[in-house]
Amino acid sequence: MISLHSVSKTFGDHTRSVAALDDVSLDVARGEIFGVVGQSGAGKSTLIRTVNLLERPDAGAVVVDGVDLTSIGSGQLRLARQKIGMIFQHFNLLSSRTVRGNVELALEVTGAERRERRRRADEILDLVGLTDKAEAYPGQLSGGQKQRVGIARALAAEPTVLLSDEATSALDPETTRSILELVRTINQQLGLTVLLITHEMDVVKTICDSAALLESGRIVEHGPLVELISRP
Ligand code: ADP
Ligand code: ADP
Numbered sequence: 425m426i427s428l429h430s431v432s433k434t435f436g437d438h439t440r441s442v443a444a445l446d447d448v449s450l451d452v453a454r455g456e457i458f459g460v461v462g463q464s465g466a467g468k469s470t471l472i473r474t475v476n477l478l479e480r481p482d483a484g485a486v487v488v489d490g491v492d493l494t495s496i497g498s499g500q501l502r503l504a505r506q507k508i509g510m511i512f513q514h515f516n517l518l519s520s521r522t523v524r525g526n527v528e529l530a531l532e533v534t535g536a537e538r539r540e541r542r543r544r545a546d547e548i549l550d551l552v553g554l555t556d557k558a559e560a561y562p563g564q565l566s567g568g569q570k571q572r573v574g575i576a577r578a579l580a581a582e583p584t585v586l587l588s589d590e591a592t593s594a595l596d597p598e599t600t601r602s603i604l605e606l607v608r609t610i611n612q613q614l615g616l617t618v619l620l621i622t623h624e625m626d627v628v629k630t631i632c633d634s635a636a637l638l639e640s641g642r643i644v645e646h647g648p649l650v651e652l653i654s655r656p
Contacts, residue, residue, distance in 0.1 A: 425617040426452040426475060426585060431484035433470055444470040445481070446641040452634070457611055457618040459628035459649075462638035468621035471638065472587050475619060476508045477501060489584055506533060509578030509616075513590040515570040517562040523573050524549065524558040530580040548576045552606060568599035575606060579614070586610065588620035592627060604631045629653065 433445040444467045452458040462468050473479035474486055477493050486493045491504055517526050527545040536544065549555050552572040562570055571591060578586060588607065592600040608631050611618050622628060628635045628649065635652055637645040645652055 425454040425456075425489060426450075426458075426619055427485075427487040428471075428474070429485040429487070431471075431474055431481045431486065433467075433474065433479060433481050443641045445474070448484070448638075448641070448643055450636050450643060450646060452617060452619050454617055455611070455615055456633040457608070457620070457631050459632035459635040460619070460621045460638055461623065461625055461628050461635060462621075463623060465640075466638045467641040468623070468638055469589065470641075472510075472589050472619065472621045475585075475587055476505050476510065502533075506581045507583050508585045508587060509581070509583035510587040510589065511571065511574045511578050511591045513593045515562070515567075515574045517570060517573055517577075519562050521561075522558065523554060523560050523562070523565070523576075526562070526573055527576045527580050530577045534581050544580065545576075548579050551579070551610075552576045566599070567595050568602060571595065571599075571603050572606065575603075575610070579610065584617065586616050586618045588618065590622055591620065593622070593624070600627070601630075607631060 428448055428450050431445050431448045435442050435444055448471060460468055460471060470479055474481050477486065481494065488504060488508065493501060493504055521529060524545050527548060528541045531541040531544055546558065549558055552575050554569065554572050554576065557565065557569060592603050595603060607618060610616055632649050634648050636643045
């Protein structure tokens with residue numbers, strides 16, 4: 425469902441450069457939850473941002489659902505991105521919009537009519553358990569509730585892929601558990617393929633089917649979780 429083929433990305437210029445990704449290849453199967461784990465600076469953010477081409481690789485191919493995103497034009501890329509939802513460590517909600525408004529905004533790109541946007545927003549807010557907060561503003565919510573809004577917004581355009589950028593890193597352990605449970609439920613109920621990055625091995629152990637270990641821009645381990653955690 426998601427394949428990176430020999431992806432490289434270097435930041436900087438000829439005087440000082442950092443290889444954030446160095447010949448990275450990985451495959452995420454349809455319907456699985458795949459985790460990329462690594463320390464700060466390993467290249468995780470750069471990796472996940474290449475999957476929707478927020479970051480354009482210097483070399484290599486990024487294939488999502490059979491389409492090589494590095495080889496298509498901007499119109500096609502916009503359509504392909506609608507199929508890729510993303511959630512963030514700091515939620516990235518608009519504070520001036522209500523919970524429902526944040527979700528509806530994400531539906532504007534789909535061209536859905538106003539009434540349909542509202543219906544769809546309320547449907548997703550129900551799915552993430554926030555129906556009673558639809559009129560609230562982000563500033564009135566707990567961290568866990570904010571991330572539920574982030575998830576609802578990411579799901580608005582009915583993506584086939586969900587990218588998670590350290591989505592639980594700002595949350596306490598109990599809230600982390602409930603958000604990971606929600607991600608698992610979405611994965612199972614909607615059949616979404618999930619790619620997450622995290623610096624916490626516990627997150628990977630809790631929900632991932634497969635994982636890769638990233639060190640200094642290179643994948644040093646890659647495989648089903650059961651094999652990875654049983655290695656010495
Ligand atoms: P992680 O998410 O694992 O912490 P990043 O992908 O953010 O790692 O960063 C990988 C490396 O690339 C780091 O050395 C970082 O400093 C560098 N880097 C990331 N983004 C930029 C940028 N926009 N400009 C310069 N260097 C960058
Ligand atoms: P970090 O992981 O460094 O804490 P965030 O997860 O908050 O950063 O954001 C990651 C990146 O996603 C930002 O650098 C920004 O360019 C981009 N971004 C921010 N808001 C949105 C959004 N609503 N939709 C898509 N991309 C966004």
